[in-house]
Amino acid sequence: MTDTLDTSKPAVLHGGTLSAAPVRTLADALADAAGRTDCGAIVYLDEQGRPRSQSYSELLDDAARVLGSIRRAGALPGDQVAIQVEQEADLLAAFWACQLGGFVPVPVAMSPPPSSPLSSAELLGGVCDLLQDPWVIAAEPTPGSWLGAVEDLRSGPPERGFHAAEPDDLALLLLTSGSTGLPKAVMLTQRNILSRARANAQVRGLSERNRTFNWMPLDHVGGLVMFHVRDVLLGCHQVHARKEWVTEDPLRWLAAISEHECDTTWAPNFAFGLINDRADDLAGRPWDLSRLTYIMNGGEAIKPKVIRRFLSLLAPFGLPGTAMHPGWGMSETSSGVVDSVFSPDTSSDDDRFVSVGSPHPGVSLRVVDETGRALSEGQIGRLHVTGIPISPGYYRNDEQNRQSFNNDGWFKTGDLAFISNGVLTVTGRVDDVIVVNGVTYYGHEIESVIEELSFVEPSYTVACEAESVLGATAAGTLMIFFHPRSGVASDRDNWCVVEHIADRFGLTVSRVCPVAKESVPKTGIGKLKRSQLARRLSNTEISTSDGLVRAASEEA
DSSP states (O other): OOTTOOTTSBSEEEOOOOOOOSOSSHHHHHHHHHTOSSOOEEEEEOTTOOEEEEEHHHHHHHHHHHHHHHHHTTOOTTOEEEEEOSOHHHHHHHHHHHHHHTOEEEEOOSSOOTTOSSOHHHHHHHHHHHHTSOEEEESSOOSSEEEEOHHHHTTSOOOOOOOOOOTTSEEEEEEOOOTTSOOOEEEEEHHHHHHHHHHHHHHHTOOTTOEEEEOSOTTSHIIIIIIIIHHHHHTOEEEEOOHHHHHHSTHHHHHHHHHTTOOEEEEOHHHHHHHHTTGGGOTTOOOOOTTOOEEEEOSSOOOHHHHHHHHHHHGGGTOOTTOEEEEEEEGGGTEEEEEOOOOGGGOOTTOSOOEEEEEOTTEEEEEEOTTSOBOBTTOOEEEEEEETTSOOEETTOHHHHHHHBOTTSOEEEEEEEEEETTEEEEEEEGGGEEEETTEEEEHHHHHHHHTTSTTBOTTOOEEEETHHHHOGGGTTOEEEEEOBTTSSOOHHHHHHHHHHHHHHHOOOEEEEEEBOGGGSOBOTTOOBOHHHHHHHHHTTOOOBTTSSOOOTTTTO
């Protein structure tokens, strides 16, 4: 927020006009890529990082074979197909078979997050209940209309009579992370997805010449829609790696980008912290990151100190100082629809927030108060969004649709934000707010400070109001969860957390809880689920690193 704000100006941003997409449907996009000679390839890295390449024409043929088997089983256009498979190439073959046949694919995670109360089979069963007996593609037989494994489905001849979809037909149901493990299903149309891809290409000048790298799951909006589908529309070279392969050794991410000469990638902020944590291991690496000009940073709160250090550490490998692009988006917006270029020269480690830029063409944003009244520039309020890429709603969930959409069609994102001089800054989630003695803080900014301590392992720290767990007697104080690098925290470590927060924020910490990694609930891409952690603790479900929930300031 600046001193030159026009406080009489409404907090509204419009992204302008979106240029027309070259195709009307996703199936048309794949057919177009398959017929071109200037396209790249799709490269899949397996669990050992070994590559397997597939051309767009081979992907089309693979999907057409799967389509033939689905049709022979009796599926009709508009039918839903739940897809739970291990291999990325199998998931994409099934996804594109659905697009070619007019079916609605529903990707289901093969491995729910470790904190999920559901097994893979239970998750698939819950999805089938939500969808009311869909067709199912999975390796093992399932109750209901099981089609078989992808390997069996692709064994027949390719089908060439493709369904003629309309732009407003439902193209995809994306599952969001539910607090009980059972997700909601976000509906995305052909127009939603293609408009988002086209806008991103228009804003950033992307084309078939780009080479992209994704290591987030392809059942997630970021991996599937933001990267893979966009890259099919572009016809560019795209590389996909396993999330587990990268998180086991985050430096593999950069090594693979260098090896495959990629210029575009993405990750939530925690991933950049994982690289920073390996700073001592960077020396002597033979990387060339000079081509890497577009790193999308989104999905969770963006921490300026983290991304500034990331850029500084990798500058010796040729990484441009302008490579980091903070952005904002959700499954409900068909992924990222706000984008910017981060400047280390005009920022500092002590900045409280990072602006995420201006909306893409076809998207409008506004900031309102709790009653829906429009706020002025510089005022923090609730972020609403509308436009071409925005979901029409949640499948079979009228109550959630009433809660999430205004009568005028604007989607309530659940984020807090402000608009300043044509730029959006997201300050945090509504449920991330911590109010102590009338002062507002955000969990992510407190967590970032705690992770400055050398004994705290990054990406497993959660700050929340102690009252939400311990009751009214703890009002106005904090509870801190963290994972110690050693696996077991000492009383001295816990007191260091208390003193560090008191020194930096002047806040009292009621309890410090060292926890095991598996006790920290995360989404499929590694985002923290703070409210779920608080509920688990209040129900005594939490597991700590040494078997106890330690009270570091009982006497305070």
